[in-house]
Amino acid sequence: MRHGRKVNHLGRTHSHRKAMLSNMASSLILHKRIETTLAKAKELKKFVEPLLTRAKEDTTHNRRIAFGYLNDKESVKELFGTVSDKIADRPGGYTRIIKLGNRLGDAAEVALMELVDFNDALLLANADKPVKTRRSRRGGKKEGSEETAKPVAAAASKEAPVAEGDDLAKIEGIGPKIADVLNAAGITTFALLASSTSEAIREILDNAGNQYAIHNPETWPAQAQLAADGKWDELKTLQDELIGGRDSE
Missing domain, CATH: 1.10.150 (DNA polymerase; domain 1)
Incomplete structure (x- = not known):
């Protein structure tokens, strides 16, 4: 039984698994999206997101650590260049996994993994949506917050009606x-x-x-x-x- 064992070895030795994740991370950084199995995508997410966080601070130390994981000069250059500029304002969650179903042959679950900030179509679709912010559950409601929010929202909806399209x-x-x-x-x-x-x-x-x-x-x-x-x-x-x-x- 796998009680308490949270690491998926993917049926490979330690060195093989490390090399595979390193190559997949380099491909993701260079091409911005890759297609792989769902199990590999989940492990790659845990492998590459700490590197993306380090890329926000361009220092020699962080570049050396990133190169130690990626072993590819071009991907490190892309990581600390184009990618770091895109994710500078994102607090986390740099990647997205989209399930594509099962593939023919071995019926393995296939998924598309991409960098969130490089999907222009979805970014354009979400541009007009309000940004959700986290609020503390501690403390009571501020006085007048609920009463004032509803009239303001109602007035905004009257001033700027949204045209509905077809389904x-x-x-x-x-x-x-x-x-x-x-x-x-x-x-x-x-x-x-x-x-x-x-x-x-x-x-x-x-x-x-x-x-x-x-x-x-x-x-x-x-x-x-x-x-x-x-x-x-x-x-x-x-x-x-x-x-x-x-x-x-």
């Missing part, structure tokens, strides 16, 4: 995450999606990350046109002939 997830092949990516790119309605070309949509997905490479947007404009015209019966008939948003042929 793009109704299009076969578009899930909630892809809908958020399209909304971040300015495609918020069926009409805008219908007027877009599949090549333009493909470029938006490519910029959003490698996890969207398997999606084919060729039928999305045609589906969106039917939805924009309110032809839901025809849309349902078309979607019954599709497989994951693609032509069945």
Whole structure:
């Protein structure tokens, strides 16, 4: 039994595991995202995030420690250059793990691991969202805080109404995450999606990350046109002939 053993050895010797994590960390720093198994991604997160924290303070000591883990001059240069500038204001949580399902062959869980500050599509989508701050649970509520917050929020909502877009997830092949990516790119309605070309949509997905490479947007404009015209019966008939948003042929 593995009582109290929190380290996943990944079926490798100590030297092999250390070399593998070092190479994966260098690839992540240089390419900003890599695809690997979920188990390796979780171990890599614990390996690389302390190095990212050290990169915030560019000293000779920190560079030597980082090189001791990475053993690659180019990745150390990128770490203390481009990467450190991006993560300077982030207090932690520099990486993101996105599950991609199971791969064929050994059915291992596959995940995409990326540096949070280098996903431009998600950063653009979250730019208008309010920043959440932690508040202490100690002490009571400040006098008048609850009474004043509600009128201010109500007044703000009246002054700046937010236009609601269409639910793009109704299009076969578009899930909630892809809908958020399209909304971040300015495609918020069926009409805008219908007027877009599949090549333009493909470029938006490519910029959003490698996890969207398997999606084919060729039928999305045609589906969106039917939805924009309110032809839901025809849309349902078309979607019954599709497989994951693609032509069945």
